[in-house]
Amino acid sequence: MTGLPATMRALRLHAWGVPPALVEVPVPQPVGEEVLLRVEAAGLCHSDLHVMDAAEGVLPYELPFTLGHEVVGTVVATGDAAGDDLVGGRYAVHGIWACGSCRRCRTGRENHCPSLSGPVGAGLGRDGGLADFVLVPSARHLVDAEGVDPVALAPLTDAGLTAFHALRPHRELLAGARVVVVGVGGLGHLALQLLAAAGPAEVVAVDPRPEARELAARLGATRSVGSVLDAAALVAGAGGPDADLVLDFVGSPETVGALPSLVGPGGQVALVGSAGGRITVAKGAELPRGWGVAAPFWGTRDDLEAVVALAGAGLLHAETETHSLDDAPAAYDRLRTGAVSGRAVVVPTPHSD
Secondary structure: OOOOOOEEEEEEEOOOOOOOEEEEEEOOOOOOOOEEEEEEEEEOOHHHHHHHHOOOOOOOOOOOEEOOOEEEEEEEEEOOOOOHHHOOOEEEEOOEOOOOOOHHHHOOOHHHOHHHHOOOEEOEEEOOOOEOEEEEOOHHHEEEOOOOOHHHHHHHHOHHHHHHHHHHHHHHHHOOOEEEEEOOOOOHHHHHHHHHHHOOOEEEEEOOOHHHHHHHHHOOOOEEEOOHHHHHHHOEEOOEEOEEEEEEOOOOHHHHHOHHHOEEEEEEEEEOOOOOOOOOOOOOOOOOOOOEEEOOOOOOHHHHHHHHHHHHOOOOOOOEEEEOOOOHHHHHHHHHOOOOOOEEEEOOOOOOO
């Protein structure tokens, strides 16, 4: 690969429960269908903290590997089976590196591929984008992002994609609906933007932080309240709870436990957050007739194409703060303490030999 350095910096996890370390590693050499991208932007995510903090044996990942699953970059080299026409193009990386050949992958449901019982993909068991370069197994994991700001787009490859995928099954329900969004954080504020274009009659945003409630109001929420109990009072109808859709981006025992006080007949629930809440699934219990619950996982490549298009059209935007690769460990500390406003994005500086 002429013109590329022999080594690069990478933020790698070497042991469970230990902070990652910025180290020097060889620049990968693409072969076959592989594609090498120079990383332009890589988002930091709370999921990374869960990976770092995991006890040995909890996750089916082999150490070490490079973190970073929200990646946008420019193709600089390809394997002999990938085609040279990709070189020079900017792409968003679909971080789910599924097998591509099973029934689910063939029908566009790669986020449900059985092979994901092990490593999921970029930064999640496989080398990710918190590095100067990232090696992607195939061009089928890339989505054209020409003309889209990489810093703005990087966090949307997870946060925006997850919010879009959580809403997608409910699109026909949204017109004129009453929707409750629990948690106006990295994902919730993007869901509010998507809802603004869908036309629900009422959107109730729930977050204990005053600044988050102010953001929700700016993004089109009809009401913004500090607790699920306050939300329950707002959506109470003559016959009881009356929300058509609840999007829980927190998933704590408190928020999940409040579902019976929020969901009306035929109401749907999407549990996106993973803060330890549990729900008992049973007919004839506390929840009303016709209710449904889903626990969506990330999103498909087709979903990512839609997200990139929305970002390019200026209809979906994440609040971001940027950091250098050298500052990524400190940025993770900020993320852990809740000091990050919106999403943190790492912009690697040019590598020098």
